[in-house]
Amino acid sequence: MPSALPDGDPAPQDGALPAAALTGLGSRPFGLYVHVPFCATRCGYCDFNTYTPGELGSSASPQSWLAGLRRELELGARVLGSPPAADTVFIGGGTPSLLGADGLATVLGAIRDTFGLAPGAEVTTESNPESTSPEFFAGILAAGYTRVSLGMQSAAPHVLQILDRTHTPGRARAAAKEARAAGFEHVNLDLIYGTPGERPQDLAESLDVVLDGGVDHVSAYALIVEEGTALARRISRGELANTDDDVLAERYEQVDQTLQRAGLTWYEVSNWATDDAARCRHNLGYWLGGDWWGAGPGAHSHVGGVRWWNVKHPSRYAALLAEGHSPAAGRETLTAADRDVERILLELRLVEGLPVDVLDPAGRAEARVAAADGLLDPASLDGGRCVLTDQGRLLADAVVRRLVP
Structure with missing residues (x-):
């Protein structure tokens, strides 16, 4: 969830949608996205709508966020009338794994109670390798999660340091193996390439780690230096040199060639999978113009050509819902x-x-x-x-x- 919200028209307090937007609901892919806005620390490159404990203080908590989430899911079910059961669920952030297996089970339970899950639904949670364990993976598998996406970014210590990532270089590989051992068939590792100071051999080592983790899906993104981030300030002060486009192209080709040789084929410019079953169905819903309800602070939604986005701060989000209002900050009709x-x-x-x-x-x-x-x-x-x-x-x-x- 990017930190800046777009301009748009006012959203009604009751969250009501035009009748035209509800036409055909259920004939298109329907997903649920849940935004968990909590992180233990802030990464220097991150522009997402996330908050550390020090930034939140006492104004919001996982408990108040969860109460707001339940209310928003109930609101969504009312607004959509007879909502289709979710074909896909994606819990993103932030760091959803900070909720623990019990917390993530509670989130999925709230979704089941309000929208329900379609037979064979894909249910994904993002996780930070450092806040996972064999017990965590066993717990979320038992709760009904079918897919895990782990934020690895790099295996090179100096690259992780520049990105302000706190996990140790080997933890992502270990977490991927733990998830597979727990019984997860679908496991993704995220990579970032083009970090200042990253060498071709650093990326080669990261790709070796990915492949050794035995995952069936890889997402790899060029680093984008967002204004207002700590990394952008370091580059503007001349402490780090930004990576030029030619180098980014070389890094992309390195990623693509390595993964394809290992049997992972691209299906979207930044995503590779071992076969069609390993593709992320939730993201395909976005790319193919499906409908989704985005719940949580700063989350974006789209139903039938109407798009809206929630207020960013967790305390404001929870307060609006406690008052019986939609948390939408604005919307637009396409x-x-x-x-x-x-x-x-x-x-x-x-x-x-x-x-x-x-x-x-x-x-x-x-x-x-x-x-x-x-x-x-x-x-x-x-x-x-x-x-x-x-x-x-x-x-x-x-x-x-x-x-x-």
Whole structure:
């Protein structure tokens, strides 16, 4: 959850949605996202809506957050009328594993009580390797979680230090193995590449650790230096040199080649999986224009072309819900043109690509130019889809800019 909320229109206090937004509800993928805003420490690169104990003081707590969460889930069930059971659940943060297995079981229980889970639902929680254990994984598996995403970022001590990550280099691999031993079939490790001072051999070591962990999914993201973070201040003072785009491209190719040789295939520009079953269904719901209710401080939601976002601070979030009000800070209704643009932005990143007929005539002409430039696959384009080439993945954002109206 980024720290800055967008501009938008006022949201009604009762959270009511236009009737048009509810049309077709249940015919599209439906997921629940829960934002846990608590962290033990703040990482220097992090721009998410998170709070350490010192930042919160006595104004909010996990207990008041949970009470607010229960109320928001009840509100969501009322607003949606007969809400579809959740196809996917994703508990993110922040550091959800700070809640412990019992706390995460309570969260999932509240979801079952309000929305329910569809048969075969995917239920994911993010976790910090340092706040997990074999008992933790056994507990959340018994509670009904089916997937774990571990924040590793790097195996190089000096890279972790620059990122202000507190886990020891070997803990992420151990946690991944513990999760698999507990019975989790689907385990993801997150990597960040392009940290100032990271060398090719550092990234190679991190990839070796990932593969040794036996995971079936890897997410790898280029470091983005966000304004207002401690890392941005260090770079602006000249203490660290930002990584240039050419190096980031080299690092991406290193990640892609290593993972593909090991049998993990890209299915979204920043995500690799061993097979279709290992893909993150919750994130696919985002990329394919599904519906989801985002619960928690700063969480974003989307239902039927209406998007809204909650107030950021946990104490304000809990207070609004205790008063019987929606915690939404603002919302917007997407036009048909807005939704087409977002579809281009998101679906083009997938290995299946984007249907050509989503593009307007100018976009289709640009797609032909992009294919001639080696950024889109000409054969796929002839078959009616825009599919990025390996070179196109490196320049995905630029390709999108060429295709949007």
